[in-house]
Amino acid sequence: MTTAGPKPAASAEEVEAAWNDNKLAQVLYHDWEASTYDEKWSISYDERCVDYARDRFTDVAGSEGWPYGKSLEIGAGTGFFTLNLKLAGVLAEAHVTDLSPGMVEAAKRNADTLGFAIEGKVADAEKLPYDDDTFDLVIGHAVIHHIPDVELAFREMLRVLKPGGRFVICGEPTRYGDYVARRLSRLTWWATTNVTKLPALSHWRRPQSELDESSRAAALEAVVDLHTFDPDTLVRMAERAGATGVRTVTEELLAAWVGWPIRTFEAAVPESKLGFGWRMFAYKSWLQLSKIDKVLSQVVPDELYYNVSITGVAP
Numbered sequence: 001m002t003t004a005g006p007k008p009a010a011s012a013e014e015v016e017a018a019w020n021d022n023k024l025a026q027v028l029y030h031d032w033e034a035s036t037y038d039e040k041w042s043i044s045y046d047e048r049c050v051d052y053a054r055d056r057f058t059d060v061a062g063s064e065g066w067p068y069g070k071s072l073e074i075g076a077g078t079g080f081f082t083l084n085l086k087l088a089g090v091l092a093e094a095h096v097t098d099l100s101p102g103m104v105e106a107a108k109r110n111a112d113t114l115g116f117a118i119e120g121k122v123a124d125a126e127k128l129p130y131d132d133d134t135f136d137l138v139i140g141h142a143v144i145h146h147i148p149d150v151e152l153a154f155r156e157m158l159r160v161l162k163p164g165g166r167f168v169i170c171g172e173p174t175r176y177g178d179y180v181a182r183r184l185s186r187l188t189w190w191a192t193t194n195v196t197k198l199p200a201l202s203h204w205r206r207p208q209s210e211l212d213e214s215s216r217a218a219a220l221e222a223v224v225d226l227h228t229f230d231p232d233t234l235v236r237m238a239e240r241a242g243a244t245g246v247r248t249v250t251e252e253l254l255a256a257w258v259g260w261p262i263r264t265f266e267a268a269v270p271e272s273k274l275g276f277g278w279r280m281f282a283y284k285s286w287l288q289l290s291k292i293d294k295v296l297s298q299v300v301p302d303e304l305y306y307n308v309s310i311t312g313v314a315p
């Protein structure tokens with residue numbers, strides 16, 4: 001596994017080696033993504049993302065005991081979850097970790113910009129470099145589906161938590177939700193990249209070299225996305241690792257069916273074609289559909305929703 005320093009791009013040899021070494025694939029892919037990640041996922045550190053992060057957290061773990069004294073994030077990426085939860089007043093002393101050095105650097109830069117002092121370390125969630133009983137809270141967002149041994153990662157989270165400390169992992173793909181989202185995304189990519197071949201729409205086409213790079217990234221993405229989850233199976237896994245009071249919630253049904261094609265469309269056309277108006281339209285559509293999804297959750301089975309969040313407590 002290579003974790004020496006941030007890498008702007010992977011060489012052909014490294015990509016070849018990554019097919020046989022999943023942790024290397026994770027580092028290459030996420031180092032590669034680090035500098036454009038916030039833009040790709042429309043991540044910001046303002047009311048929009050503060051609300052999003054706080055709502056994901058409270059939906060599964062409530063709002064008691066804020067701020068948590070000392071928190072650790074696994075697979076923190078550019079700091080989206082920790083920094084927005086800190087802005088929301090959910091946590092106080094923040095530590096972030098990630099397997100990708102490029103991501104840890106990006107998270108520290110974002111924290112600096114916000115004026116926050118956070119600790120950042122390159123670390124594998126399967127082997128956390130912290131003593132037992134260190135943290136009041138361990139968090140993660142969109143991370144455990146990248147970890148080969150998820151039960152081992154739960155054991156590590158519980159080990160570094162103080163007794164009674166809580167873990168909160170949000171934004172993981174469910175088996176059915178991921179199946180639908182991937183098919184809708186592939187269809188959107190195919191339709192957009194073919195329709196924009198028409199001469200009248202060629203100004204909506206991204207240069208072929210950029211489309212090729214996106215296709216190569218998508219190939220590596222298939223290597224780094226290791227799991228989808230059934231909520232009940234995830235609960236049993238966390239309990240086997242030793243957690244108590246485990247619960248899950250699922251979110252996004254229509255919001256995911258519309259959100260994934262929108263994100264794919266955004267990736268397939270030139271950035272300059274999509275202004276502030278488009279972004280607000282996309283965000284407001286997502287908000288409205290999320291409200292409908294909450295109502296539908298009275299009748300639609302949990303496992304059909306796209307995102308699963310899980311929380312539990314260290315004994």
Ligand SMILES: C[S@@+](CC[C@H](N)C(=O)[O-])C[C@H]1O[C@@H](n2cnc3c(N)ncnc32)[C@H](O)[C@@H]1O
Pocket residue numbers: 026027030031074075076077078079080081097098099100103123124125126140141142143146147148
């Ligand atoms: C989809 S990104 C999510 C980043 C961030 N949590 C967010 O929501 O924006 C997944 C992150 O997990 C990291 N990752 C993958 N495998 C990991 C592991 N075994 N231990 C720690 N981090 C890992 C990747 O480097 C990447 O930054």
